Amino acid sequence: MILNLNAQIIWVFVNLLVLFLLMKKFLFGPVTKMLDERAKDVSATLDRAESRLAEAEQSKASSDEQLAQAQSEAARIIAAAKQRGEREYERRVAEAEQAVQRLNAQAAQQREADRAAMLADAKKQIAALVLLTTAKVSQCRLDGETDRSMLDSFLQEEAGDAL
Amino acid sequence: MEAIKAELNAQLQTHTAFEIPLNGGIPVPESVVVTWAIMLVLVLAAIWLTHGMRKRPGRRQMAAEMLVGFINNFCRDSLGEAHWRTFAPYLGTVGLYLAVANVSGLFGVAPPTKDLNVTAGLAVMSAVLIYGAQFRYHGLGGGLKKFGAPVAIVAPLNIMEIGIRPLSLCMRLFGNIFAGFVIMELIKLAVPAIIPIPFSLYFDVFDGMIQAIVFVFLTTLFLAESIE
Numbered sequence: 356m357i358l359n360l361n362a363q364i365i366w367v368f369v370n371l372l373v374l375f376l377l378m379k380k381f382l383f384g385p386v387t388k389m390l391d392e393r394a395k396d397v398s399a400t401l402d403r404a405e406s407r408l409a410e411a412e413q414s415k416a417s418s419d420e421q422l423a424q425a426q427s428e429a430a431r432i433i434a435a436a437k438q439r440g441e442r443e444y445e446r447r448v449a450e451a452e453q454a455v456q457r458l459n460a461q462a463a464q465q466r467e468a469d470r471a472a473m474l475a476d477a478k479k480q481i482a483a484l485v486l487l488t489t490a491k492v493s494q495c496r497l498d499g500e501t502d503r504s505m506l507d508s509f510l511q512e513e514a515g516d517a518l
Numbered sequence: 519m520e521a522i523k524a525e526l527n528a529q530l531q532t533h534t535a536f537e538i539p540l541n542g543g544i545p546v547p548e549s550v551v552v553t554w555a556i557m558l559v560l561v562l563a564a565i566w567l568t569h570g571m572r573k574r575p576g577r578r579q580m581a582a583e584m585l586v587g588f589i590n591n592f593c594r595d596s597l598g599e600a601h602w603r604t605f606a607p608y609l610g611t612v613g614l615y616l617a618v619a620n621v622s623g624l625f626g627v628a629p630p631t632k633d634l635n636v637t638a639g640l641a642v643m644s645a646v647l648i649y650g651a652q653f654r655y656h657g658l659g660g661g662l663k664k665f666g667a668p669v670a671i672v673a674p675l676n677i678m679e680i681g682i683r684p685l686s687l688c689m690r691l692f693g694n695i696f697a698g699f700v701i702m703e704l705i706k707l708a709v710p711a712i713i714p715i716p717f718s719l720y721f722d723v724f725d726g727m728i729q730a731i732v733f734v735f736l737t738t739l740f741l742a743e744s745i746e
Contacts, residue, residue, distance in 0.1 A: 357530050357531065357532070357634075357696075358634050359532050359633070359634055359635060360634050360635060360638055361635065363545065363547050363550070363635050364635045364638055364639045364642075366546070366547065366550040366553075366635070366639075367550075367553075367635055367636050367638075367639025367640065367643075368639055368642075368643065370550065370553045370554070370557065371611070371612070371615070371639065371640065371643060373557070374557045374560065374561075374611055374615060375607065375608055375611045377557070377560075377561045377564075378560065378561070378564060378607065378610070378611040378614070379607040379611070381561060381564040381565050381568060382564035382567070382568060382582065382585075382586060382610075383586055383589075383606065383607035383610055383611075384607070385568050385571060386568060386571075386582050386583055386585075386586035386587075387586060387590060387603070387606070389571050389573075389575075389579075389583065390583060390586070390587060390590070392573070393573060396573065
């Protein structure tokens with residue numbers, strides 16, 4: 356009996372169904388579950404990594420922005436300080452110049468006053484000297500009023516020439 | 519010559535391994551006993567491969583995942599995302615059983631697929647699966663309408679295929695394994711040593727694997743056609 360097809364085919368159905376259930380329980384079920392879980396894990400990990408990356412990029416952008424802000428702020432502060440310093444410097448220089456001018460003016464005034472005083476003094480002394488000399492030369496006392504006026508006019512002429 | 523003929527004939531018979539003494543004796547064919555051994559080997563291998571599975575797999579688990587992943591991917595590619603989970607375990611079971619059964623000749627037993635009952639049983643189960651799925655996913659009316667697809671005129675052919683498909687599945691598998699077995703027996707009778715090795719590699723291993731793949735591949739193909 357080589358081509359035997361008979362009721363013993365039932366054995367095949369039973370065996371195959373039993374094997375199917377056992378393989379499903381011990382091989383296909385657990386391994387497929389594990390593969391699914393791992394695939395889920397991988398996709399979750401990728402999602403998480405993506406969101407972390409986005410977060411990191413966002414925080415980097417904001418920190419960059421803050422840095423730029425801080426830098427511009429610093430530049431602004433420095434510029435303001437420089438400006439203030441320059442203004443202060445110019446003010447000081449102007450003040451100093453003013454003071455120098457004032458002092459120069461004072462000194463000039465003083466010199467002028469001193470010179471005038473000295474001139475007046477010298478005039479007086481010269482007049483006295485001239486009187487004395489004239490008196491000595493003429494051996495006579497000069498009449499006070501007439502001579503003095505004469506002398507004054509003379510001196511004024513001289514001074515006018517001299518000046 | 520007569521002696522060889524008698525011996526070959528004896529080898530080709532399907533033997534009854536023993537009888538269960540119930541109801542006046544239920545015969546248990548040799549192929550069924552070998553099938554039990556194969557089932558035991560497969561289940562033990564499955565348990566060994568998958569015990570203590572972790573998220574980070576070891577080598578054992580990687581092998582199990584590669585095997586199951588290969589079967590799952592094959593079914594997903596053929597049957598689509600919606601249905602592969604339903605059918606992958608059955609198709610994988612049949613594939614693994616046939617792969618082991620067809621090469622079992624290497625271990626000195628008669629392959630169960632040399633018994634026509636076994637291949638017929640497998641083919642009938644494939645047909646039940648194929649046409650069961652057709653009515654399960656399209657309803658009674660839709661399932662009947664599928665016989666008239668793509669055009670009504672092919673309906674007689676499609677209806678004949680209900681018988682032809684399992685018959686061809688059954689006979690292809692049986693014929694290949696049986697023929698391989700016959701040739702191997704003849705070679706063993708002629709030259710008992712060394713020479714049978716390369717022939718055994720071809721007829722038991724290569725042809726056996728090819729036939730296991732063809733059986734599962736065709737079943738999957740018909741199944742995809744009936745559920746689409």
